[in-house]
Amino acid sequence: MNRRLLGLTIAVCLALACREREPAPRVSLSPPPPTAAPTPLPELGYIDESQMGTPVDGGTLRRRLSGEPATLNAVLQSTLPEQQVLQYVSRNLLDFDSRGQLVAGLAESFETSPDGREYRFTLRPEAVWEDGSPVTAADAVFTIHRIHDPKIPSPVFKQLFEDLVSVEATGPRRFVARFREPYAYRAMSFVFPLLPERRYAGKNFLKAAENRQPFSDGPYRIVSWKAQESIELERNSRYWAARGHFDRVLFRILPEEPVAYNAMMSRDLDETQIDTEGKERFQSSGPAGSCCRLVEYYNLDYNYISLNNRSPFFSDARVRRALTMLLDRGKIVRSIFRGSARVISGPWAPDSPAYDPTVAPLPFDPAQAAALLEAAGWRDTNGNGTRDRGGKEFEFDLLVSAGTTTGREIDEMLSTELARVGVTARVRPLEWASFIERIDAGDFEAASLAWSASDANPDPYPFWHSSQWPPQGLNNEFYKNPEADRLMEEARREADEKKRVAIYHRLHTIFRDDAPAIFVTNSSQKYLISRRVRGLVTSFLGWQGIWPGPIGWWASDGAPPAPAR
Amino acid sequence: MTRYVASRLLLALPTLFGIVVLVFLLLHLAPGSPVTAAGGESGRRFSQKAAQEMQRLYGLDRPLPERFAKWISRVVRLDFGESFVDHRPVLERIDEALPYTLLLNGLALLLTLAIAVPMGVLSGGRPEGALDTAAGALLFALYSLPAFWAALLLQSLFSVKLHWLPLYGVASDTAPAGWEGLGDRLAHLALPLVCLTYGSLAFFARLVRASVADVRQADYVIAARARGLSRRQALWRHAFRNALLPLITVLGLVLPGLLSGSVIIEKIFAWPGLGRLYFDSILARDYPVILALSLLGAVATLLLTLAADIAYAAADPRVRDGMVP
Numbered sequence: 096m097n098r099r100l101l102g103l104t105i106a107v108c109l110a111l112a113c114r115e116r117e118p119a120p121r122v123s124l125s126p127p128p129p130t131a132a133p134t135p136l137p138e139l140g141y142i143d144e145s146q147m148g149t150p151v152d153g154g155t156l157r158r159r160l161s162g163e164p165a166t167l168n169a170v171l172q173s174t175l176p177e178q179q180v181l182q183y184v185s186r187n188l189l190d191f192d193s194r195g196q197l198v199a200g201l202a203e204s205f206e207t208s209p210d211g212r213e214y215r216f217t218l219r220p221e222a223v224w225e226d227g228s229p230v231t232a233a234d235a236v237f238t239i240h241r242i243h244d245p246k247i248p249s250p251v252f253k254q255l256f257e258d259l260v261s262v263e264a265t266g267p268r269r270f271v272a273r274f275r276e277p278y279a280y281r282a283m284s285f286v287f288p289l290l291p292e293r294r295y296a297g298k299n300f301l302k303a304a305e306n307r308q309p310f311s312d313g314p315y316r317i318v319s320w321k322a323q324e325s326i327e328l329e330r331n332s333r334y335w336a337a338r339g340h341f342d343r344v345l346f347r348i349l350p351e352e353p354v355a356y357n358a359m360m361s362r363d364l365d366e367t368q369i370d371t372e373g374k375e376r377f378q379s380s381g382p383a384g385s386c387c388r389l390v391e392y393y394n395l396d397y398n399y400i401s402l403n404n405r406s407p408f409f410s411d412a413r414v415r416r417a418l419t420m421l422l423d424r425g426k427i428v429r430s431i432f433r434g435s436a437r438v439i440s441g442p443w444a445p446d447s448p449a450y451d452p453t454v455a456p457l458p459f460d461p462a463q464a465a466a467l468l469e470a471a472g473w474r475d476t477n478g479n480g481t482r483d484r485g486g487k488e489f490e491f492d493l494l495v496s497a498g499t500t501t502g503r504e505i506d507e508m509l510s511t512e513l514a515r516v517g518v519t520a521r522v523r524p525l526e527w528a529s530f531i532e533r534i535d536a537g538d539f540e541a542a543s544l545a546w547s548a549s550d551a552n553p554d555p556y557p558f559w560h561s562s563q564w565p566p567q568g569l570n571n572e573f574y575k576n577p578e579a580d581r582l583m584e585e586a587r588r589e590a591d592e593k594k595r596v597a598i599y600h601r602l603h604t605i606f607r608d609d610a611p612a613i614f615v616t617n618s619s620q621k622y623l624i625s626r627r628v629r630g631l632v633t634s635f636l637g638w639q640g641i642w643p644g645p646i647g648w649w650a651s652d653g654a655p656p657a658p659a660r
Numbered sequence: 661m662t663r664y665v666a667s668r669l670l671l672a673l674p675t676l677f678g679i680v681v682l683v684f685l686l687l688h689l690a691p692g693s694p695v696t697a698a699g700g701e702s703g704r705r706f707s708q709k710a711a712q713e714m715q716r717l718y719g720l721d722r723p724l725p726e727r728f729a730k731w732i733s734r735v736v737r738l739d740f741g742e743s744f745v746d747h748r749p750v751l752e753r754i755d756e757a758l759p760y761t762l763l764l765n766g767l768a769l770l771l772t773l774a775i776a777v778p779m780g781v782l783s784g785g786r787p788e789g790a791l792d793t794a795a796g797a798l799l800f801a802l803y804s805l806p807a808f809w810a811a812l813l814l815q816s817l818f819s820v821k822l823h824w825l826p827l828y829g830v831a832s833d834t835a836p837a838g839w840e841g842l843g844d845r846l847a848h849l850a851l852p853l854v855c856l857t858y859g860s861l862a863f864f865a866r867l868v869r870a871s872v873a874d875v876r877q878a879d880y881v882i883a884a885r886a887r888g889l890s891r892r893q894a895l896w897r898h899a900f901r902n903a904l905l906p907l908i909t910v911l912g913l914v915l916p917g918l919l920s921g922s923v924i925i926e927k928i929f930a931w932p933g934l935g936r937l938y939f940d941s942i943l944a945r946d947y948p949v950i951l952a953l954s955l956l957g958a959v960a961t962l963l964l965t966l967a968a969d970i971a972y973a974a975a976d977p978r979v980r981d982g983m984v985p
Contacts, residue, residue, distance in 0.1 A: 162700070163940070165745045173698060245713045250698065253710060301747045322756045323932030324829060345833065350927045350936075353812050358827055361820045383820070498701055527701050528692025528945055535696060535708060566708030 142390065142633045143193070145647055150630060153653035155343040158645070159355045159367040163323055163348050168306040169288035170241050173250045178549075178639045180346055183315040183328050183339070183646065185288035188216065188235065190642035193634035195551035197282055198642065201230055201289060201312065211277025211590070212260075216285070218268040221335045224291050225311040232264035237292035239272065241300060251549075254557065255284035278587055279595055280552045314339040314646055323348055340630070340649035356623070362386050365625040366645075371433050374621050387623045391435060392633040394620050395444040395548035398505060400493075400613040405573040406540050408491055415610035416457060417467035421512040422505075422613055423459040431504050436618035441606040442546070442555055444617040446635040449553035449599035454607050456614075465516045475517050482517040490519040491540035494533065497524040502543035505615060534571055549640055553599065556583045559611065574611035627651045664973055672962045679958040680951075684728055687947055694718055694744045697945040718744055731951065741948040745941070750952045753937060760830065761921035761933035767849065768856035769918065776861050777907075780868025784903070785895045787873045795865065803862035811855045811928045818851065825850050828930040852929045856922060867910060871903030878902070905972075912968025916960040 160176040169185040172178060187200040205216045222230040239262045242252045260273040274281065291310045295303055308317055314336070315328040328344040347364060349355045356373055358364035360383050369377065374391075377384055402409040402418070409415055424438040440456040443449045473482040473489055482489040493510060495502045503524060510520040520541070525533070533539050557563055560583050561575035579602060586598040606614075624631065630648045638644045695714045715721045719730075734741060740750040779799075783792040819827040826832065826848050835844040875881060876899050884894040921935025934953065941949040 165944075166747075174700065245710075246717060248698070248710075248714050248717065250710070302742070306747070321932065322753075323936055324930060325833075347829075347930065349828070349930055354815065354828060354928050354930070357812070357815050357820050361823070361827060363827055496701065526692070527943065528697035529690070532692050532696040535711070566712075 141392065142631050144629055144631050148629055148651075150340050150649040151651065151653035152338075152340050152649070153342055154650040155345055156341040156628070156645075156648060156650070157345045157347060157363070157365045159358070159364055160326070160346045160348045161352075161368075162350060164326070166306045167309045167317065167320075168290070168300075168303075169309065170238060170247065170249045170252065170290060171301070171306065173248075175639070176346075176348075180317075180326055180328075181288065181309070182313075182639055182644060183344060184309050184311040184313045184317060184331075186222070186313045187286050187288050187642070189282065189285045191286060191551055191634075191636055191640055193632045193636070193641050195634075195636060197286070200286075200642065202285070205282070205285070207281075211281070212275070213271060213273050214281065214285070215265070215269065215271045219335070220268060222312060223333055223335050225316050225331050225333050227333050228291075228293075229267070230289060230312050231267055231292075232270040233267075234289045234292050235270050236262050236264050237295070238287070238289045241290065242287070247300060252287050255287070276587075277590075279589055280554055280587075283550060283552050286550060315344060318343075337643075339646050359387050359623045359625070360384075362625070365628050365650075367623055369621050369623055371431070371435070371621070373623070374435075375433065377623060385626070387625055390622045390624050390631060390633065391619045392635070393437070393444065393446055393617060394635050394637050395447055395617075396620075397439055397442075397444050397546050397617040398501065398615040399442070399544055399546060400505070400509065400615065401534065401539075401542045401544050401572055402610075402612050403537065403540050403573060404575070404611055405537070406491070407487060408489060408540060411471045412609050413467045413471045414473070415613075416608070417464040417471075418509070418513070419457050419610045419613045420460045420464040420467070421516065422509045422615065423512065424456065424615055425459060427505060427508065427616055431501060432616065432618045435621070436616040439614045439617050441603040441614055442559065442612070443553055443599075443603075444548070444635070446617075447548075447553045448596050449555075449603070451600035451603040454600075454603045457607065457610070461512060461516060468516065468518070473518075480517060481519055488519070489517070490521070492523045493520045494523050494525055494530060494539050494542035496527050496530045496543075498527055499543075499545070501618075502545070506543050509613075535565065537565055537571065537573060549637070551636060551640075554583075554587060555599075555602065555606075556587055559583065559606075572611050574609070576605060576609055576611075579605050579609070665970055668966055668969055672966060676958055676962055680732075680955060681728075683951060683954040683958075684731070685724075687945075687950055688724055688727070692945055693720060694945040694947065695720070697943060700943060735955065740952040743941075743949050744946045745944050745949075750948045753949060754934070754952060754956070757921075757932055757934045757937045758919070760931060761926075761935065762918055764849065764852055764856065764925075764931060764933060765918040765921065768853055768860070769914070771853060771857045772860050772864055775857070776864035777868055779861075780865040781872050781895060781900050781903075783865070784869035784872025785876060785891070785899070787869070792869070799862035799865055802858045805858070807855055807859060807922070807924050808928065810858070811851070811925060814851050814854065815928070828928070830932065852925050852931055855925050855929075864907075864910075868900075868903060868907060871906050872899050875899045875902050908971060909968055912964050912971075913961075915964045916957060919957055919960050 158179070160179060162174065162176050164174065164177040164180060166172065166177065167180060167184070169181050172181055188202045189197050190200040192198045199219070201218055201222050202216045203219045205214055207214055216235065218230055218232060218235070220229075224230060239256060239259070241247050242249045243256045243259055258274045258276060258278070260275055262270060262272040264270045289312065291305075291312075294305050294310050298305075307320060311317070311331045314331055314334045316331040318327045318329045320326045325348060326346040328346075330338060330342060347358070349358065349364075349367075352367070352369060352373060355364060355367040356369060356376065359367055360380070374389060377387070377389055400418075400422075402415055404410060404415075428434060428436045428438060437445055438456045439445065439450075440454050441450065445452065468482060472484045474484070475482050477483060479488075493506045495506050503522065506520075506522045510522050513520045530542070534542055534544070558569050559572075559574050559579065560568070560570060561580050562568070563570040564573050565571060582598050582602045582605070586595050586602070589595040589598060620637065627650045628648055629651055632641070632644070632647060634641045693715070695711045695718075698714070712721075719727065731741070742748060743750055743753055746753075779795055783789075783795045786792060815827055818825045828848075830848055831841060831845050832848075835841040872895070876895070878899075881894050881899050884898045885891065889897070919934060920938065921931070921933035923935040923939045925931065926933045926935040937949065938953050940946075941953070
């Protein structure tokens with residue numbers, strides 16, 4: 096139930112955008128210096144073990160994939176398992192570090208033109224593909240062209256280059272990309288991997304053998320891919336930067352979470368994500384649980400209930416506010432997430448700099464909600480127990496993807512409270528493809544969704560600006576507020592990060608009061624990790640969103656324990 | 661006999677066509693499309709502009725009859741096209757998964773019959789006896805165990821606690837190929853096999869029991885006893901042989917099921933079979949793969965029912981002479 100969006104975010108762009116107005120600024124991107132442990136988040140520990148202990152090389156890391164990748168072509172990737180594998184074999188042009196700062200990847204530096212429309216990149220001279228040939232500007236141009244090509248489905252990156260005017264190589268290691276408009280978060284568009292042009296020459300891009308056997312410019316390369324079973328990687332001997340600590344990385348394809356849990360318990364796996372139920376099971380597992388530790392952190396994902404702002408029920412902000420006040424989000428945190436979640440009051444997670452912690456969520460207040468419904472003209476005039484207005488009963492379907500229990504539980508709670516104030520919400524679970532088709536078509540009144548932000552860009556424009564109504568964009572709520580529109584436009588042009596954050600904080604209040612959707616909670620991400628695995632660094636961008644992420648992990652024993660089988 | 665076979669074959673063709681049309685329509689009229697399903701729940705959303713471009717890419721913007729004609733014209737040349745998901749030939753994907761499903765389901769069916777037939781004959785030989793009552797209770801208990809729950813429980817016990825059997829997969833990461841790895845592969849088969857078998861025991865055992873119970877009082881069984889055969893001989897040589905006919909008919913219907921793997925068991929034991937391929941393809945609206953697998957299933961069903969009919973006709977002259985419908 097994700098609406099995976101090209102997010103944006105956070106504290107980025109300090110050194111970058113702030114300088115965009117100066118003539119030809121040059122930004123050097125060196126690997127981040129070792130950092131002192133950052134301040135822990137209040138609720139859950141932020142882990143940074145990158146400077147702890149002396150890493151040992153060797154052994155095999157065994158991770159879990161929840162599904163089979165459809166492709167390992169970095170441009171075509173769209174799912175989490177694909178991202179998890181590609182992180183090891185495909186370096187990005189730029190990367191995020193664990194705190195959302197842009198750092199060097201394949202590019203060593205870039206500069207922007209004074210008008211902010213042009214980006215000139217220089218690639219690292221030492222960066223090479225797995226056959227030793229250099230990563231070139233031609234590869235970068237080729238990759239951007241493929242992303243931009245309307246005939247190529249590249250859901251992750253396409254939107255980043257919609258505004259592209261041209262891209263060309265200006266030397267073997269230099270290229271320049273031009274865009275129609277300056278954009279405060281443009282530099283984040285360059286967090287994308289490159290493909291080797293030569294290997295794809297003369298081949299059908301969608302069917303090339305390289306899509307299953309990607310040509311690596313990262314620390315590992317693919318050794319084998321057994322359909323529906325596993326994908327195995329080994330170190331790329333030609334890799335040009337600090338090598339990974341594990342000799343091999345084995346991804347097991349295990350669709351069922353309880354099975355992954357069993358695999359952790361029998362020490363057949365080193366890492367898996369678990370849900371709240373899995374966490375409770377682990378905490379009461381006794382000696383069997385000595386295999387692993389529980390790692391829990393907040394990322395930028397959140398749950399929300401999308402409201403169709405064009406529907407006669409939800410075109411009035413008072414009604415939308417009333418619905419928000421009828422959802423007991425404190426109880427959701429306690430009963431559904433067992434305390435590991437935070438109530439949110441706008442379209443960002445609390446760790447996003449756009450989020451203004453002083454904007455308190457609307458309270459759970461059925462009496463005030465009922466008064467708001469009255470004020471909006473929804474009264475039970477015919478005495479049938481359901482409110483109505485102008486002859487229309489307040490009855491609607493609350494859609495939810497059948498695959499999620501959390502969304503279902505949230506919907507049931509809302510539906511129960513609504514029934515008490517005379518509004519009928521029927522919870523309708525739909526299979527995913529049918530569900531999302533109705534959301535995309537705007538054919539819904541209300542629907543439970545999960546937002547999944549994958550990078551540090553907090554720009555709400557693509558999802559809440561009125562120019563982004565379907566079919567053009569992804570404002571599926573059909574939300575429109577001229578003041579909010581104006582602020583969103585202003586923020587996109589604002590190069591100064593502090594000022595931009597101030598604009599977002601003003602927007603946050605508008606979002607809370609307009610309640611274009613019911614913003615519910617930001618819940619923690621939970622993982623079980625073998626005790627032998629060290630060097631973890633958690634981040635609100637998740638392990639896949641940062642560099643080096645899991646590539647920095649190592650095993651205290653340097654070799655896998657004797658196989659249990 | 662030849663005429664009978666020919667007429668049945670001719671009848672099978674329109675049936676097959678009907679199935680194909682129905683599956684094609686159901687698939688394309690169902691809500692959702694390869695574009696909305698792209699990447700599943702962990703995938704990213706397209707704007708509708710991008711979605712329309714993808715529709716064109718897959719030819720989904722063409723009218724339905726045109727798409728059907730195109731598909732059929734390729735299928736008769738045995739070209740099933742390419743998967744929308746990974747752009748590989750559909751046959752390659754099926755070929756990858758088919759052996760695993762055939763192996764697991766085939767062994768499960770053999771094991772089921774090896775247990776269910778003697779159980780059924782012995783129960784049917786003395787209905788309502790102590791053995792029959794105990795077997796009945798046991799079978800129904802097994803039948804009502806949900807596969808998902810039982811599989812996880814068996815895993816926890818035999819793999820996590822006792823370390824006797826592997827958790828999942830087809831073979832260990834380090835297992836040698838060929839005969840030396842046979843033991844390892846058999847160990848991997850054990851749990852999925854048990855899970856697939858225990859549930860279908862009841863069906864076959866009760867079927868055999870009912871048929872044997874039916875014929876055990878027949879004249880020829882009593883005559884056999886009168887000729888001095890032991891109860892055991894009369895039961896197995898005479899009662900069981902005649903009770904075998906309904907079992908053969910049912911097998912004709914069950915065998916095509918060998919091609920449709922069990923989604924739940926394959927997912928829990930990470931078994932790379934057809935069930936998972938079919939299920940994932942449906943979720944992803946991977947039309948070419950779904951159509952090919954449906955066609956495969958339809959052809960297998962028709963052929964095996966036909967084979968059962970012919971076997972029946974060969975065994976029973978009344979059928980081929982048209983005396984019994």
